[in-house]
Amino acid sequence: MQIVKTVEEVRAQVKAWKKEGLSVGLVPTMGYLHEGHKSLIDRAVKENDRVVVSDFVNPTQFGPNEDLATYPRDLDRDAKLCEEAGADLIFNPEPENMYAKDACTYITMEDVSLTKNLCGKTRPIHFRGVCTVVGKLFLIVAPDRAYFGQKDAQQLAVIKRMVRDLNFDVEIVGCPIIREEDGLAKSSRNTYLSAEERQAALILSKSLNKGRKLVEAGERDAKTVIKAIEDEIATEPMAKIDYVQIVNFDNIEDIDTLTGNILCAMAVYIGKTRLIDNFIMEV
Numbered sequence: 531m532q533i534v535k536t537v538e539e540v541r542a543q544v545k546a547w548k549k550e551g552l553s554v555g556l557v558p559t560m561g562y563l564h565e566g567h568k569s570l571i572d573r574a575v576k577e578n579d580r581v582v583v584s585d586f587v588n589p590t591q592f593g594p595n596e597d598l599a600t601y602p603r604d605l606d607r608d609a610k611l612c613e614e615a616g617a618d619l620i621f622n623p624e625p626e627n628m629y630a631k632d633a634c635t636y637i638t639m640e641d642v643s644l645t646k647n648l649c650g651k652t653r654p655i656h657f658r659g660v661c662t663v664v665g666k667l668f669l670i671v672a673p674d675r676a677y678f679g680q681k682d683a684q685q686l687a688v689i690k691r692m693v694r695d696l697n698f699d700v701e702i703v704g705c706p707i708i709r710e711e712d713g714l715a716k717s718s719r720n721t722y723l724s725a726e727e728r729q730a731a732l733i734l735s736k737s738l739n740k741g742r743k744l745v746e747a748g749e750r751d752a753k754t755v756i757k758a759i760e761d762e763i764a765t766e767p768m769a770k771i772d773y774v775q776i777v778n779f780d781n782i783e784d785i786d787t788l789t790g791n792i793l794c795a796m797a798v799y800i801g802k803t804r805l806i807d808n809f810i811m812e813v
C-alpha cells in the first residue's frame with residue numbers, strides 16, 4: 531500500500547491503473563479511522579479492483595469556532611487499518627497541497643434545505659467545504675465509485691445531489707451506520723468524551739430507537755415522534771439538543787406527515803462535544 535501526499539502522485543497512479551482497465555473506488559475520510567470507516571473500505575475493496583482512501587482533515591468545512599485544531603490525527607494507525615482492509619493507496623495531502631493560497635473557487639449549493647437545514651443551521655459554511663473537497667477528490671482520483679456513510683446522512687444527500695447536478699461520472703454508494711455494541715454510533719469525535727460523557731452519549735441512539743419504534747408502530751405525525759425523542763433526551767442531564775428533526779431524505783426539507791424516504795436526524799451536545807446520529811426509513 532502506498533501513502534502519497536501530492537495530487538500529481540495520485541493522478542499518475544490512477545492513470546496507470548486505468549490503463550490496465552482496473553476499476554477504482556474512493557473512500558473520503560478525515561482520518562482517525564475506526565470500524566465505521568473500515569466498513570466503507572471493506573465494501574470498496576469488494577466492489578473495485580483498486581481502492582483509494584483519502585485521509586485529510588479538510589479545513590474549509592470547519593467553522594471558526596469548531597474543532598479543526600483539535601481534531602484527532604494518527605496516520606500510522608490509519609495506514610495499518612487501511613493496509614489490513616486491503617486498500618491500495620492513502621492520499622494524505624497537506625492543506626497547501628489541496629488549496630492554493632489564493633484559491634477562490636468553491637462548490638456551493640443555492641439557498642436550499644439540503645445545505646441550510648439540519649447541520650447547515652449551525653454550520654453555515656460546512657457543506658460548501660464538503661462539496662468543494664469531495665468535488666476536488668472526484669476530479670483528482672476520478673473514481674468509478676465513492677463510498678459514504680449514512681452516519682452523515684445529510685452529507686450523503688448533498689453529495690448525491692451535487693453529483694447529479696454537475697454530472698460527476700461516479701457512482702455514490704451509501705453504507706449503513708456502524709455502532710458500538712451499546713448502540714453509540716462510531717465517530718472519531720467519540721475520543722473527546724470522558725467516561726461519564728461516553729455513558730451519557732447513549733441517549734442519542736436510545737432516543738432514536740424510541741422514535742423509530744413509534745414510526746414502526748404506525749405513528750405518522752412528525753411532531754409526535756420528535757416530541758417523544760426530545761422527552762427521552764431530556765432525561766439525560768448532560769445532553770443539550772442542537773436539533774431533532776424529521777425530513778425528506780432526498781431534499782432535506784422538513785415534513786409534517788411521515789411518508790416516503792424519511793430521515794430522522796439529531797445533533798446533541800454531550801458536554802462540549804457535538805454528536806450526530808439518525809435513522810432512515812421508507813414509510
Ligand code: AMP
Binds near residue numbers: 558560705715716
Ligand atoms: P469522517 O472521517 O468522519 O469525515 O467520515 C468519513 C466517512 O466515513 C463518511 O462518509 C462518514 O459518513 C463515514 N462514517 C463515519 N462514521 C461512520 C459510522 N459509524 N458508520 C458508517 N460510516 C461512518
